[in-house]
Structures are given as C-alpha cells and as structure tokens.
Amino acid sequence: MIGVGLIGSGFMGKCHAMAWNAVHLAFGDTPAIRLVHLGEANADLAERRAGEFGFAKASGDWRAVIADPEIDVVSLTTPNQFHPEMAVAALETGKHLWCEKPMAPSFAEAQAMADAARKSGKVAVLGYNYIQSPAIRHIRTLLDEGVIGTVNHLRIEMDEDFMADPDAPFFWKHEAASGYGALDDFAVHPLSLIQNLFGRVASVMCDMARPYPDRQTDSGSRRPVETYDIASSLIHLENGVSGTLLVNRSAWGRKGRIALQIFGSKGSILFDQERFNEVQLYVTSDRPTEQGYRTILxxxxxxxxxxxxxxxxxxxxxxDLKTIECHELIAAIEGRPANVIGFDEGLEIERTVHAMARSFEERRWVEVRG
Structure with missing residues (x-):
C-alpha cells in the first residue's frame, strides 16, 4: 500500500490525482494506492477538491499533509516559487517526492532541494512527463541503434499561445518571483528531452524577448510584465552535437507544440508534440527512388x-504520460530501474536555464558548468 498526499489541486494537481487513480489499473503491477490527504490554500477548496479527486482527508495547510504519518509520497504541484520550502520539508519528514517542474526560481534554491533529497535517501523526481512518451522512447531506441548514423545537429522548439493575446490580464507567471518566463516555464521541457536523448548541454548563447511590456490588472491599472515570453538559444552539447532551442508562450496558433528535428549522417528524425503519436523517419539506406519521410504511428x-x-x-x-511517469516513480521507490529525472538530473537542467539567463544578461556564450 502506498499512501499519497497531494499539495495543490490546479491543472497539474488534477493530472497527478488522475495518474494515481489510473496507475494500478493501467499497469497492474503496482501496490494498492491510497489517496490519503489533499492540501490547498484554504480548507473549503481543499474539501471540495478532495471530494472530486478521491482523497480521504483535506487541509488548508500544506504542512498538515507533509506531517501525516499515513503518507509515503507527496505530489507537489504548486507554483514553482513555493517548491523549495515544501519540497525540503517533505524530504526532511521522510516522504518520497514527486515535484512538478521547474525546481525553483533560483539555482541556490534548486541546489538546496537536491541536497535535501540526497541527505534524505528518499526518491525525489520531477514531472518531466514528455520523456515518457512511447514516441520519444522509440526515438531513443532509433538513436541507440544508429539508424540515422552519427547525430550532428538538433533543433527543438516549444510554442503555445496562452500569452499571445495582448489584452489578456496580468497573472502570476508575469511576476519575476515565478522565474525568467518562457525560459524556465517552457525551455525545461525541451531540455529534459535533450538530456534524456543526448546528455548534458555544454555551452549556450541566449536571447530573450518581452512582446508585451505591460498588462492590465484586475483593478484596471497597467502593470509591467517582469518575465520574458520568448527565448532563443544556440547550444553545444557535451557530446559535440550543435543545436538550437526556441521557446515562445505568445505564438498564436500553437497549442502544445514541441517540435524536435534530429539530423544524422545517415538520416533524420522529426517529432511534433501536436501530432503526439507520430514519428517521422528518413533513412539514406532506402533506395533513391523511395527515399522520403515515413510516418511511424x-x-x-x-x-x-x-x-x-x-x-x-x-x-x-x-x-497517459503522467500515468506512465507515476509508474516509473513507483519503480524507483521500489528500487527497480526507472526512467525518471531525479533532483540531481533536474539540477543540471536548472543549471542550463540559469546559464542561458546569464548569457542573455552578459550578451555572450556561457559555459554551463563554467
């Protein structure tokens, strides 16, 4: 039996709850899951969400969730500026942790989270669910088998349009306390794919842009936007591969796009998250009369x-990817091999993000581990 606590019940909180409810049904090899305790910003919301999600108890204080002795693992799905205090507290209380990305607004806070995880001896993983996609896993197999030869270049983009409307109101993701903006809100997902498929980033050159300098508040006044909705970066990987990473939260028409292009000496691979269940493969071993991209469904x-x-x-x-990720988390808790991004691996992603921000500020190439 695994006792679960959930802190935060917004979009990602509901995703975690659905995954915990579905994981045993989908895989059949997990212990029984018990949804023990849900924490929210106030008791009324917590009670309502606990009833909707299937949790036995509810609290308006996140500390009550962490202190609950019936809980083995905490799902942490609050905005990232609240992650450091909550994550460290959960780990110090002896709970396993499933924390949504990114780790924290500052690198020092992320480092403190990773230090707490190592000290606790507990499993602490981050919510990088896109690495769990069967399509992405198959791409990794194709790369491992050398189907497209030696990879020499990659391009990866992530675009959505939920901030494309200049008349949309100011909200918490426009505050500097939430981080840099698209760089840590979005770019961490492509970086998780890069790390999972190729390894670490060595150096970066980054630019960021703020398409709308201010937005209207609930009171009707205008408030300056403190984050950047667009980031573009040149990258070099430690394995010598060059690439580009482009992210945009203000891209009209793009709903959930992560576009990956991988170019090798004997072919190429294309993937677009908006065509979630497809991979495009081109191989030079085909006869010239039939060469072209094939769709792998x-x-x-x-x-x-x-x-x-x-x-x-x-x-x-x-x-479904969150359910797969939940299954991998349980495997890690049980000491089995697991395809997850733990806090130490996540810290490398955070290190890359902060190197990109430093590159933008200093207008130069920056070594990620320099």
Missing amino acids: SGPPHEPYGRFIPAPGHGLGFN
Whole structure:
C-alpha cells in the first residue's frame, strides 16, 4: 500500500490525482494506492477538491499533509516559487517526492532541494512527463541503434499561445518571483528531452524577448510584465552535437507544440508534440527512388502504449504520460530501474536555464558548468 498526499489541486494537481487513480489499473503491477490527504490554500477548496479527486482527508495547510504519518509520497504541484520550502520539508519528514517542474526560481534554491533529497535517501523526481512518451522512447531506441548514423545537429522548439493575446490580464507567471518566463516555464521541457536523448548541454548563447511590456490588472491599472515570453538559444552539447532551442508562450496558433528535428549522417528524425503519436523517419539506406519521410504511428509495439490501448492508431494523450511517469516513480521507490529525472538530473537542467539567463544578461556564450 502506498499512501499519497497531494499539495495543490490546479491543472497539474488534477493530472497527478488522475495518474494515481489510473496507475494500478493501467499497469497492474503496482501496490494498492491510497489517496490519503489533499492540501490547498484554504480548507473549503481543499474539501471540495478532495471530494472530486478521491482523497480521504483535506487541509488548508500544506504542512498538515507533509506531517501525516499515513503518507509515503507527496505530489507537489504548486507554483514553482513555493517548491523549495515544501519540497525540503517533505524530504526532511521522510516522504518520497514527486515535484512538478521547474525546481525553483533560483539555482541556490534548486541546489538546496537536491541536497535535501540526497541527505534524505528518499526518491525525489520531477514531472518531466514528455520523456515518457512511447514516441520519444522509440526515438531513443532509433538513436541507440544508429539508424540515422552519427547525430550532428538538433533543433527543438516549444510554442503555445496562452500569452499571445495582448489584452489578456496580468497573472502570476508575469511576476519575476515565478522565474525568467518562457525560459524556465517552457525551455525545461525541451531540455529534459535533450538530456534524456543526448546528455548534458555544454555551452549556450541566449536571447530573450518581452512582446508585451505591460498588462492590465484586475483593478484596471497597467502593470509591467517582469518575465520574458520568448527565448532563443544556440547550444553545444557535451557530446559535440550543435543545436538550437526556441521557446515562445505568445505564438498564436500553437497549442502544445514541441517540435524536435534530429539530423544524422545517415538520416533524420522529426517529432511534433501536436501530432503526439507520430514519428517521422528518413533513412539514406532506402533506395533513391523511395527515399522520403515515413510516418511511424505509435502502437502496442512501442511500450508502454499497449498498457492503455490494444490497437495502433487510437493514440495516447498528456494524462497517459503522467500515468506512465507515476509508474516509473513507483519503480524507483521500489528500487527497480526507472526512467525518471531525479533532483540531481533536474539540477543540471536548472543549471542550463540559469546559464542561458546569464548569457542573455552578459550578451555572450556561457559555459554551463563554467
């Protein structure tokens, strides 16, 4: 039996709750899951969400969740400026931790979280669910098998349009306390894919942009926007591969795009998150008369797709990836091999983000570990 606590019940809190409810049904090899205690900003909201999500208890104080002796693992889904205090407290109380990305607004806070995880001896993983996609896992297999030869260049983009409207009101993601903006809100996801597929980033050259300098508040006044909705970076990986990383939260028409292009000596691989269950593969070993991109459609041969749907072409979705991630977390807790990004690996992503921000401020190439 695994006792679960949840802090935060917004979009990602609900995703975690759905994953905890679905993981045993999907995989069948996990211990029984008990949803013990939900914490929110106030008791009324906590009671309402606990009833909706299936938690036995509710509190308007996150500390009560962490202190609950019936809880083995805490899901932390609050805005990232609250992560450091909550994460360290959970680990020091002896709980395993599933924390949404990014780790924290500052590198020092992220480092303190990683230090607490190592000291606790508990499992602490971050919510980088895109690495769990059967399509991404198959791309990793293709790379490991050398299907496109030696990789020499990659391009990765992440775009959404939830901040594209200049008349949309100011909210917490426009505050400097939340971080840099698209760089740590968005770029961490492409960086998780880069780290999972290729390893660490060595050096960066970054630029950031703020398309709308101010936004209207609830009182009707204008407030300066303190974060950057656009970031563009040149990157060099430690393995010698060059690349570009482009992110934009103000890209009209883009809803959930993570576009990955990988170029090798014998072919290339394309993936677009908006075509979630497809991979495009080009190989020079085809006859010249048939060379071209082929579409690989995800299906049961691409694990763990078959845990959800027995037929190809029906497609998985975002919440299925959270369920897969939940299963990997449980494997890590049980001491089995797991495809997760722990706090130490996550700290390398944070290190890269802060190197990019420093590059922007200093207008130069920056060594990530320099």
